[in-house]
Amino acid sequence: MNKQTMERSLFLFLLISSMVFPLFLLPIETKALTPVFSAIETPSIERTWDDVSLLYPDQYLNNTMVIEEVDNIHTAAPDLIDVDIIGQSYEGRDILSIRITNEDAARQKAKTLLVAHHHGREMVTVNHAIFFIQWLVNSYGEDTQLTEYVDTQEIYVIPTMNPDALDYIFNNSDYWLRKNLRPYDDDGDGLFDEDTYDDENGDGHITQYEVWEKGSGGRNTYLYAYYEGIDDDGDGQVNEDWVGHTDLNRNYDANWGIEPSASLDSMSQAFAGTAPFSEPETRAFRDFAQDHRFGMAYSLHTGTNATFFVTGFSGNWIEGQLYSQMWNDYEEFLPEGFNYYLDYSAKENAEARPAILSGGWDEYMYHELDCLAPITFEIYHNASAESEELYYLHEENSTHYIMAFNGIYEYFSPDTDYIEDLWLELIPAYEYLLEQTPRISLSFSGGSVSGTSVSATMMTTCLSPRIETVEAIKIQLDDGTLLDSTEPVDADTTYNAPITLQFTSLDVNASIRIRVGNEFSGYAQFEISFRETTFIEPVLVGVVTIAIIAVVIVLVFVLKKR
Ligand SMILES: [Ca+2]
Ligand SMILES: [Ca+2]
Ligand SMILES: [Ca+2]
Ligand SMILES: [Ca+2]
Ligand SMILES: [Zn+2]
Structure with missing residues (x-):
């Protein structure tokens, strides 16, 4: 060598x-701190109540009965139900909001909203609001999915926006009343509501008469309508100053006062009011809603069977992709025959809803409160209201004819025997509302500590199949101090994001409580503790x-x- x-x-x-x-021979030991994120969970409440029965089944309710039903359910399940008064109607009736949630959790959860009965004659929507509350309370601890929804969401219900009209209709059987009850001198004679329509012949109907002009080839033209009644004040005019003032669903401050969906004529059933939020009922809703954020919400109506989404001025859905997906979802589970009035398969017609709903609840929710899917859910229409029995030829001559209409009650209100069946048929649509609420689930991995800053990887999943978290996901101290934030999370999606939490001081022997989420998704709570790890x-x-x-x-x- x-x-x-x-x-x-x-x-x-x-x-x-x-x-x-x-x-192998020269390992060097170093010690490091790693953060450990532990979720603070709230267990389900132990169910202590029997199923709650309704006090007034199979009938329409007045406002006192609504309060009794709410109190009855509240008494049975006080740990799930919270009742708030959000304001008063024109005549001073309380407008209630009921919150259903597992009250053991201290955190703010994802919120959802069901508001019923803007329009007086759409009484069955009140029954559905009560059914909805009863259903959640009776399913809690029995149905795993619904229990989870109540544990992880704050579910708000407003059973009536228009309690004055509810009582007026209950007492007077006035099934034409749609608007609120502020007195108004429509004809400017100094008297208020002095000449409304009347059941002159005492047959239980206030008949509407439609005047038509005959045209060639059967092309007839509708001219105007008048109503059964007498000249109550003897001024020579009949029914010139009705009871009923503002269409509450045209009174919100969003694209307010624009024809044709709203009217500035006080006698119109779509009167927008004298100004946006001129009415105490809509102001009560505004003050309530401004304290909350809802990713999705329902407003219940009757008169047709439809799920109306927000449209832009072009008439197209304002969230085209999202609403198309939801439309397809509804088509799958809304009951057969429910859609006879508006054909859900005729998508091109539905998308072409001609204009905005001026001053409407949904416009306000979308444009002012960032609610992505405020849906006007029209739960009932009865085709028999236009049957020959209720809608028939009253008079005719060579040039004109008059149709009499006695179906206003049937048009908006199911037979009392059918109130509960209608509810049962539509339960999938109410489950859908809860399913879409954009809750999040979170986990953390990795992580290190450097000085007073803590880093880790945060994995966020938006549990709603359709609704994103709307806003960024924020990581905050319990007092709201912002530590870091990540992008909004799309529906049904998981994001991994690096986070760095910079603290002013860090005591590694104590734990730190944080909350993660936003007003739409609600917040999850975590405790960060620190573990000393030895590295070689x-x-x-x-x-x-x-x-x-x-x-x-x-x-x-x-x-x-x-
Ligand atoms: Ca008058
Ligand atoms: Ca009037
Ligand atoms: Ca008169
Ligand atoms: Ca009259
Ligand atoms: Zn309505």
């Missing part, structure tokens, strides 16, 4: 040993050793060359 070969062998030996041996870092040691040995080899060669 010559000298050169020896040198090469020595060099190789040193090089290999410098790479291999230090890995042989790779680093190996690299250092190689460097030292390389320097030695170079020195040996340099010295030998001299």
